Amino acid sequence: MKVGFYPGCSLEGSSKEYSKSLFAVSEKCGITLEEIKDWSCCGASAAHSLNHDLSIALPARTLALAEKQGLSEIVIPCAACYGRLAASQQAILNDKAILEKTEKYIDMAFTGNVQLLTVFEFLQKYIFPVADQYIVDKLNQKTACYYGCLLARPKDLTKLERPENPMEMEKVMEKAGATPIDWAFKTECCGAGFSMSRTDLVAKLSGRILEDAAERGADSIIVACPMCHSNLDLRRPEIKKQLKKDINIPVLFITQALGLSMGISAKELGLDKHFVPTGKAVSCIVKKEA
Amino acid sequence: MSEFEPKIVAFVCNWCTYAGADLAGTSRTQYASNVRIVRFPCTGRIDFMLLMKAFENGADGVIVSGCHPNDCHYTSGNFHARRRWIVFRSILDLIGFDTDRITFSWVSAAEGKKWANLVDEVTDKIKAKGPFTDLDKLDGVQLKELYDEAITK
Amino acid sequence: MARIGVFICHCGENISATVDVAKVAEEAAKMPGVAYAMDYKYMCSDPGQTKIIEAIKEHKLTGIVVGACSPRMHEATFRKAAEKGGINPFLCEIANLREQVSWVHPRTEATTRKAIDIVRTIVNKVSKDTPLFPIKVPVTKTALVIGGGIAGIQAALDIANAGHQVIMVEKSPSIGGHMSQLSETFPTLDCSQCILTPRMVEVAQHPNITLHTFAEVESVSGFVGNFDVKVRLKARSVDMSKCTGCGTCWQKCPSKKIPDEFNAGLSYRTAIYSPFPQAVPNKPVIDRANCNYFQKGKCGICKKVCPAGAIDYEMEDEIIDIKVGAIVTATGFDIKHTDFFPEYGYGEFKDVIDGLQFERLASASGPTSGEIRRPSDGKIPEKIVFLACSGSRDKAKGIEYCSKICCMYTAKHAMLYKHKHHEGNAYVFYMDIRSAGKNYDEFVRRAIEEDDVHYIRGRVSRIYEKDGKLIVKGVDTLMNAEPVEIEADMVVLATAVVANPDAESVAQKMHISYDKHHFFAEAHPKLRPVETNTAGIMLAGACQTAKDIPDTVSQASAAASKIMGLFSSDEMTREPVVAVVNRCMPPLFTTCTGCLLCLEVCPYHAIEREEIKDRRTGEILKVAAKVNAGLCQGCGTCVAFCRNKSIDLQGFSNQQMLSEVVALLNKPF
Known part of the structure; x- marks a missing residue:
């Protein structure tokens, strides 16, 4: 089984472990991920506020390349990348004029018949049917599933059933033998857009998220977006200053947590790449009863 | 030779377009007298057979106009007219009738100006097309005789 | 042979300035069928009309064409003159020479030619005119009122007090509607039940009102003055004639865990129940879906304990036929429930409640006897946050409209709370305060200024629970758009007013139109706000759109007065411009083939299927269409659809229209 894969910048850099763990889990389940050759930036965070045409053409180029490569489905793990690619595809397919203009910009044909999968859709479609035979361990911990903004919104792109209170990650975690907690901040803003420019705001916003998760007894926080991860993981010193207390809950990508339950080693899943030590999450794991 | 003055018959509803044409009058909006x-x-x-009767009797162009969709005094008459027109037009297209000679429009009771413009536009359009002679072309053809025979019955 | 008179009006100089009126009259005189033609300065003046009347007599005219202003202006005037002259008014027609000729064209020959053409057309039409006579329809002077809320109660009492019979149909076991659930009413803060219950009793005791509760309208047919209505009397399982309303049954009923509709789900009721203590009639019904006897086949306690022997498990729904002349539709409204709001917890937080629930909490007859307590733990909240515009004016929620009553009732709620707990804190998040109405804005100001309710202009993005508190996250747009967070004990959502869930099916039964939100459509938004486009059916109250009590009562009285107007004579007169199916004696002679396409397209359901039977054997000989002249509004859609021209429209017949077209075209323009 082969599925296309669009990494985007984060999965090549700051969130390499997200990519690594996704590959590890896929491989375990017999799925081959094929990267789109010569992919370009999705345009997230800047393009769509500067130049509308560019913000459509950039993802369109990547999608056209995927078509050329013969990929009928691509998984886009990064929430921001998914949002941009899906928005671009939708805009082009809904308006012939945009299609014509975009094809001229990218100098390639665009049919739009590549299906885009969020990480949830990918797991649901390819991993879930076979997961039970590979899950050998029980995560055995309380997890706070954190969605942030772009995984759930806008509703017509992400196609979640309850965008104000999504449950997709919780389903995955239950499968992996964890106990998802009910908490208040799962779709609140982590301050992503201010990641570099206003770390003080990031500390304030992300701090509240961590605080609520901690108060409700989470052993780990599960994310599926590189921005969420870096803000919650990387900004702990600023958050500590802000909250005047130390919170040391590890933040795991959904694929890392799932990988752990499949008995994949911490190193293979990139758990050594985190700023907050992940040992606490790993130590909870027990063997799944037969 | 004097300029061709087309004969245009307008089939309008009482509540919207007729009132719209009255409004063009009360606001003294001038328009072509060919209608x-x-x-x-x-x-x-x-x-819609009346439209054909009009052409048969020498009309060069026809306007059909009523209330805008959802404004029908009788709630849905204009929708029926629109549907019938869609079907009727395809039949006319099939027999080779120039459907450009029929203009379907919505003119509300508040659109006197729109009515005047519509009449002017249609008049200009039909002027450019010239007189409707398709029926005359049937002259000498057996069909014409059959046709005459049929209508005199 | 027709003898038509043509009268060309100068309209002062309005027509004669650009049209050669003398020429028009001269040409008209030559037209076939024209016996007399003249022109005159003011045809519509008294002397002008006298000239017409005299000419009719002198020249023995059989039809009249007046070339003058638009028929929309003076058709009625000239038809009256024709009638005075002794000819049928429908044989008088107008040639529109002013609005559609003289005012829109310059003085040229072509303009005069157009005038002549138009006169010729109308002469031709008149030559095909037939005398028509106004249709008289008898009126059944009984009104049906659907819905027993304040709208229905007001309309019923007004009509009944005018001396007419009223039949009221209410779907729940008691009349009273939503108003009976309210605690106190704005802007006076008088107790809702204190002003409502006397009126409910008046309805029940009124000699002219027949009350059917626990009943629903099944179907409506017929037309204004003569509706045939089927009403389903749902099986109460309690014999109303025997029951004394003593209450022994509901005290002993073992099914006690059914959410109480009257208390908006804040308490429980039994399976045999009377909705509230002041119910009218105050006799119980059995809710069969929740009754042990009906669901499991065992129990029967109520029957055993009933001292009057009124319990009847075998009772069945009964359909009754009633004849009424007019109908008031007063079926009321519903509100969105808290589970409609994902950002406020999908209805999962017990202490996030809607406005109606707060009414019950604040009501002396409510589940807490008027003490405002949290549904979750019964504690008195120290801080309540009220959210106005919950759903309303929110395109993303699919409700673009303003629910109109929420600004006022939210101010009232906050006030009621503050009156009961002076030390408590009340916050109101709002978009705008819409308090137009007599003493309304003063009321809101009072809440803000005297009762110290904190108004925050801004919306709330999320509510979540933490340590037993509800954290309300919002923004204060008047304070530099600062985010605000309030730790509340209770949140009240002023949820959007929406149409009843069954509004669409009610509208379809009545053949009345409704908008995309399923509110019923009035015939004209400004000039006919209480009528529907089905003659004889009126609207009252919030089934038309969100309304407060004063507006509802006004509309109900307006609907009642429309009906009293209708009932003021024994017969109604209708214009004879209606469709007819060609028929002659014996009745088998019709060209109608009974395809009934006309029945499908008629917007007024005015066409019926008629079976023509052999009188002796009863055998069906033919099926044909039949027009109900009472319902027909004369649009003529059926005529255009008829495949073999068997149906025709009086006054705009096929022959008339064809002769108009032919007459137009046999001369150059």
Whole structure:
């Protein structure tokens, strides 16, 4: 089984472990991920506020390349990348004029018949049917599933059933033998857009998220977006200053947590790449009863 | 030779377009005098065979106009007219009738100006097309005789 | 042979300035069928009309064409003159020479030619005119009122007090509607039940009102003055004639865990129940879906304990036929429930409640006897946050409209709370305060200024629970758009007013139109706000759109007065411009083939299927269409659809229209 894969910048850099763990889990389940050759930036965070045409053409180029490569489905793990690619595809397919203009910009044909999968859709479609035979361990911990903004919104792109209170990650975690907690901040803003420019705001916003998760007894926080991860993981010193207390809950990508339950080693899943030590999450794991 | 003055018959509904044409009058909006209005209670009442009768009797162009969608005095007559027109037009296309000679429009009771513009536009369009002679072309053809025979019965 | 008179009006100089009126009259005189033609300065003046009347007599005219202003202006005037002259008014027609000729064209020959053409057309039409006579329809002077809320109660009492019979149908076991659930009413803060219950009792005791509760309208047919209505009397399982309303049954009923509709789900009721203590009639019904006897086949306690022997498990729904002349539709409204709001917890937080629930909490007859307590733990909240515009004016929620009553009732709620707990804190998040109405804005100001309710202009993005508190996250747009967070004990959502869930099916039964939100459509938004486009059916109250009590009562009285107007004579007169199916004696002679396409397209359901039977054997000989002249509005859609021209529209017949078209075209323009 082969599925296309669009990494985007984060999965090549700051969130390499997200990519690594996704590959590890896929491989375990017999799925081959094929990267789109010569992919370009999705345009997230800047393009769509500067130049509308560019913000459509950039993802369109990547999608056209995927078509050329013969990929009928691509998984886009990064929430921001998914949002941009899906928005671009939708805009082009809904308006012939945009299609014509975009094809001229990218100098390639665009049919739009590549299906885009969020990480949830990918797991649901390819991993879930076979997961039970590979899950050998029980995560055995309380997890706070954190969605942030772009995984759930806008509703017509992400196609979640309850965008104000999504449950997709919780389903995955239950499968992996964890106990998802009910908490208040799962779709609140982590301050992503201010990641570099206003770390003080990031500390304030992300701090509240961590605080609520901690108060409700989470052993780990599960994310599926590189921005969420870096803000919650990387900004702990600023958050500590802000909250005047130390919170040391590890933040795991959904694929890392799932990988752990499949008995994949911490190193293979990139758990050594985190700023907050992940040992606490790993130590909870027990063997799944037969 | 004097300029060709087309004969245009307008089939309009009483509540919107007829009132719109009255409004053009009360606001003294001038328009081409080539149009003759036939008043119907509703565009839903307009039997499209009457359009053919108009052409048969020498009309060069026809306007059908009523209330805008959702504004019909009788709630849905204009929708029926629109549907009938879609079907009717495809039949006319099939037999090779120039459907550009029929203009379907919505003119509300508040659109006197729109009515005047519509009449002017249609008049200009039909002027450019010239007189309607398709029926005359049937002259000498057996069909014409059959046709005459049929209508005199 | 027709003898038509043509009268060309100068309209002062309005027509004669650009049309050669003398020429028009001269040409008209030559037209076939024209016996007399003249022109005159003011045809519509008294002397002008006298000239018409005299000419009719002198020249023995059988039809009249007046070339003058638009028929929309003076058709009625000239038809009256024709009638005075002794000819049928429908044989008088107008050639529109002013609005559609003289005012829109310059003085040229072509303009005069157009005038002549138009006169010729109308002469031709008149030559095909037939005398028509106004249709008289008898009126059944009984009104049906659907819905027993304040709208229905007001309309019923007004009509009944005018001396007419009223039949009221209410779907729940008691009349009273939503108003009976309210605690106190704005802007006076008088107790809702204190002003309502006397009126409910008046309805029940009124000699002219027949009350059917626990009943629903099944179907409506017929037309204004003569509706045939089927009403389903749902099986109460309690014999109303025997029951004394003593209450023994509901005290002993073992099914006690059914959410109480009257208390908006804040308490429980039994399976045999009377909705509230002041119910009218105050006799119980059995809710069969929740009754042990009906669901499991065992129990029967109520029957055993009933001292009057009124319990009847075998009772069945009964359909009754009633004849009424007019109908008031007063079926009321519903509100969105808290589970409609994902950002406020999908209805999962017990202490996030809607406005109606707060009414019950604040009501002396409510589940807490008027003490405002949290549904979750019964504690008195120290801080309540009220959210106005919950759903309303929110395109993303699919409700673009303003629910109109929420600004006022939210101010009232906050006030009621503050009156009961002076030390408590009340916050109101709002978009705008819409308090137009007599003493309304003063009321809101009072809440803000005297009762110290904190108004925050801004919306709330999320509510979540933490340590037993509800954290309300919002923004204060008047304070530099600062985010605000309030730790509340209770949140009240002023949820959007929406149409009843069954509004669409009610509208379809009545053949009345409704908008995309399923509110019923009035015939004209400004000039006919209480009528529907089905003659004889009126609207009252919030089934038309969100309304407060004063507006509802006004509309109900307006609907009642429309009906009293209708009932003021024994017969109604209708214009004879209606469709007819060609028929002659014996009745088998019709060209109608009974395809009934006309029945499908008629917007008024005015066409019926008629079976023509052999009188002796009863055998069906033919099926044909039949027009109900009472319902037909004369649009003529059926005529255009008829495949073999068997149906025709009086006054705009096929022959008339064809002769108009032919007459127009046999001369150059």
